Amino acid sequence: MAYTDLNTPSRTIMTPGPVEADPRVLRAMSTPVIGQFDPQFLNIMNETMDLLRYVFQTKNKWAYPIDGTSRSGLEAVLCSTIEPGDKVLVPIFGRFGYLLAEIASRCNADVYTMEAEWGDVFDAEQLKAEIKKVNPKIVAVVHGETSTGRMQPLEELGKFCRENDVLLVVDAVATLGGVDFKTDDWHIDAVITGTQKNLAVPSGMAPITYNDRIEKILLERKKIERGLSETSVNSRRIQSNYFDLSQIQDYWTPDRLNHHTEATSMLYALREGLRVIQEETLEERFERHLVHGEALNKGLKAMGVELFGGEENRMPVVTVVKVPDGLDEAKLRATMLNQFGIEIAGAFGPLKGQVVRIGSMGYSCRKNNILRTLGALEATLTYHGAKVNQGDGVQAALEFYTNAKEPVTI
């Protein structure tokens, strides 16, 4: 039997995740497995926590990964903090807001939603008014909506939630490590991210951080757990064992109380990805994502395609392009992949078939990737019969790069 070859063809991944893993990360993953209680591994756990605090921009005691994809982090935070009947407000401006609402409802929360048009975000006053009306225990919101390429400003929301004793839980899966995200300064109580986007690590872990306001809830619920026999029932008990943060955090204390078998190779990967970020520095990394996102935007505009959504609140790491009338977006993506080896993404919900999404995240966010994507897209659109300004896209990006304040060499 002929098995699928993993080495060919090679791909350039320009989706909003998963993106290309940093080669250093891949090398780290192939180092020998050691036991999860080996002192050397315990050091790796501590180093990962420190590095996560740097990337989350927090002094929180708790910053560690949940084993699983990003939604495992969302589920762990929500199912450990929501008790049946708790009011949870979810402002929705794209697909992943619905995911937060769904998880909250599975935790038996009393879920309140508010919805913005896809392509928009919420005004701070609108959010404040809804919070006053609903008086929720928790507001759960997405920072960067990969489905629309929009970013919800959080600073004012965070301040208001703190003043009103509301917990703010944020999905920063698509932004952390690529876009400035200030957990402490913005008064965010819990943040969840994923590895496969701006952190340039394969999918498989969900780093989280939370403060003592969240920990207080965990400790109260743990008391209930302790008072129960293994089979008894209490609706306040954290319903999941795997996602019970009160147990998982004990595993991340110096006592290392056993909860699960840590995904050792993934932790090597995460630590290496975070070290790469620390070496680059957050400031430089945010700047890199801004510069390449801008080059892509300038190139697309010069090419003559229309971008989805306004300039304001645009994510620098996800660019959403309208498909020219009469063209089939699936065919465009197939040509990009099969002829050029470049993967871009389709869309969800109301945008399905209407737009394609181009990511410029993590290790994929490089000058050569941007230029090749622009060149391939110009050729692909022309091949499928669209009228574009052949050659102008790449030239505009090249010019932008040449004139950029700091010459961009990667």
Ligand SMILES: Cc1ncc(COP(=O)(O)O)c(C=O)c1O
């Ligand atoms: C903003 C956002 N939240 C949550 C998720 C879910 O992540 P995962 O597929 O890693 O579980 C994604 C995935 O693309 C995302 O973009």
